[in-house]
């Protein structure tokens with residue numbers, strides 16, 4: 576007997592991330608090759624023609640797992656009974672902007688999306704916020720959905736985590752798949768802190784394999800945290816295929832499990848690591864059967880505390896600046 580279809584709501588369906596993401600979801604890369612899906616696609620009224628073009632292309636792939644596609648500009652139609660909601664629809668930044676410059680444009684969008692999720696989605700809906708500034712947008716959506724569990728709202732730091740793994744694998748000359756216990760703390764912004772103090776490759780500590788503090792401070796951390804900008808400068812557009820790949824990794828691990836591996840998700844804080852409750856902050860988690868558990872009680876040294884506090888201050892500032900949107 577085939578499994579019942581899962582409803583996956585995706586906003587910003589006509590955008591560049593979705594031009595890659597929707598095809599991977601429909602191909603079974605997100606939930607496995609035995610899980611039928613219904614795509615519930617939302618974008619603005621003026622983007623509906625473009626979404627219809629994407630839907631024609633989805634049809635032309637004849638994906639066996641894609642049992643239906645809903646297209647709408649109405650959030651309540653898109654989020655109806657959704658099991659998963661991927662919130663991509665938002666303005667992307669262009670050259671010269673920081674992600675937080677998008678806050679005033681995008682905050683209202685995420686409050687509205689949170690309210691619609693609260694009204695119509697599955698009570699277990701798993702929400703991933705991709706649209707920037709992703710952590711604060713996830714916080715806004717969560718606060719706008721008081722009837723849904725807070726733990727179901729997450730933001731994407733998986734792209735930063737994947738970027739960091741790739742840099743480390745290259746430096747240590749180890750396969751990417753061998754690297755575990757990497758963390759990206761904080762905000763998806765230049766203040767994020769990629770931390771490989773605990774990371775291992777084939778059982779060896781990476782700090783021993785690399786043993787180069789200058790590289791860590793002057794190359795590794797800035798390369799990872801400024802990678803989004805480097806891509807915008809090179810492409811003239813923000814990352815899209817790698818962002819959609821990170822969406823797949825984030826949700827697949829959340830739902831199907833990380834098999835004991837540490838992955839980083841932006842999640843509402845429970846107060847651990849001195850992060851005030853509810854602030855959506857990148858932390859190490861292990862995922863199993865649809866739940867994430869924080870990796871607790873890691874030692875935080877002085878350098879790490881400083882870096883983590885800088886990212887926290889930025890998130891607190893962002894939270895203060897959107898109080899009006901929420902009230």
Ligand SMILES: NC(=O)c1ccc[n+]([C@@H]2O[C@H](COP(=O)([O-])OP(=O)(O)OC[C@H]3O[C@@H](n4cnc5c(N)ncnc54)[C@H](O)[C@@H]3O)[C@@H](O)[C@H]2O)c1
Pocket residue numbers: 586587588589590591592593617618619622663664665666667668684704705706707709731732734735763813814815818
């Ligand atoms: N968290 C991350 O790691 C990460 C990575 C890459 C991009 N992003 C962010 O993802 C977002 C989307 O990026 P993109 O490259 O696909 O952008 P894009 O401009 O190509 O597409 C955005 C889409 O969102 C739609 N949209 C705009 N306002 C909307 C609204 N109110 N409701 C629904 N849809 C709306 C637009 O019509 C468009 O189709 C941006 O905010 C970008 O900064 C985040």
Ligand SMILES: O=C(O)C[C@H](O)C(=O)O
Pocket residue numbers: 667668674707734802803804806813814
């Ligand atoms: O940098 C951006 O604005 C896009 C995205 O957040 C990224 O990290 O590539």
